[in-house]
Amino acid sequence: MIVPLDLLMLFVIVVIAIATISAKDLFSAVILFGAYSFLMAVVWAEMHSIDVSFTEAAVGAGVSTAFLIAAVSRTARWEKG
Amino acid sequence: MMEWLTQEILAKYNYWIxxxxxxxxxxxxxxxxxxxxxxxxxxxxxxxxxxxxxxxxDVGVGWGLRSGTTYIIEAIPEGYIYINPLPTALILTAIVVSVSTLAVSLGLVIRIYEEYETIEESEIIEKERVL
Structure with missing residues (x-):
């Protein structure tokens, strides 16, 4: 692993996680969650776990984002309160 | 004190995050x-x-502080580094399980929305109380 890259990306990941759970618009929360998953895939590639990185990029950033968008489009878009 | 801080806090920053x-x-x-x-x-x-x-x-290549793994093969040539494959295999399975649980629970959320016309938990409890 490369320590400065690792630290920088983990910091960005924490910031995106906080933004994800504090967004009132569920659609933007879902897109932020996709960005989070993709950055996590990059972190795992950089930690030499390439197969986990592939799976996360396909399943975490791809399929679960699609599922969440489908669920948000069938229910309410805005979070109340 | 400084050594303890380096070894126990800073070196394991991945665990803290x-x-x-x-x-x-x-x-x-x-x-x-x-x-x-x-x-x-x-x-x-x-x-x-x-x-x-x-x-x-992961093997600790960076600061050499995160290494906790032993080599899989004893006769690895000098200069080759392998990560421990066991956590990788476990997590590969866990990612697939996590997307399955997410899919099933989103299906349940959509069904709840059809029934109660809201996905806010407090409003669902309120409607349950009226019924």
Whole structure:
């Protein structure tokens, strides 16, 4: 692993996680969650776990984002309160 | 004191960030009212645990402080480094399981929305009380 890259990306990941759970618009929360998953895939590639990185990029950033968008489009878009 | 700080706090920064991500997800699961927000929190929790496991298996090339693994093959040529494959295999399975649980619970959320016409937990409890 490369320590400065690792630290920088983990910091960005924490910031995106906080933004994800504090967004009132569920659609933007879902897109932020996709960005989070993709950055996590990059972190795992950089930690030499390439197969986990592939799976996360396909399943975490791809399929679960699609599922969440489908669920948000069938229910309410805005979070109340 | 300085050595303790370096060895126990700074060198294991991946574990601390995994704990922070787990706590962010746990907060979302407990405190958020929206069901989809709760599921996103659940996914964050799972990803934090994955980060912890992958950090366990990684070899410490950077500062040489995160290494906890032994080599798989004894007769590795000099200069080759392998990560521990066990956490990688476990997490590969866990990612697939996590997307399955997410899909099933989103299906349940859509069904709840059809029944109650809201996905806010407090409003669902309110409607349950009236019925």
């Amino acid at each position: 995994a704990v922070i991500i787990i706590l962010i997800g746990f907060y979302a699961m407990i405190a958020k009212d929206n069901l989809i927000k709760k599921l996103i929190g659940l996914s964050l929790f799972q990803t934090g645990i994955f980060l912890y496991f992958i950090s366990l298996g």
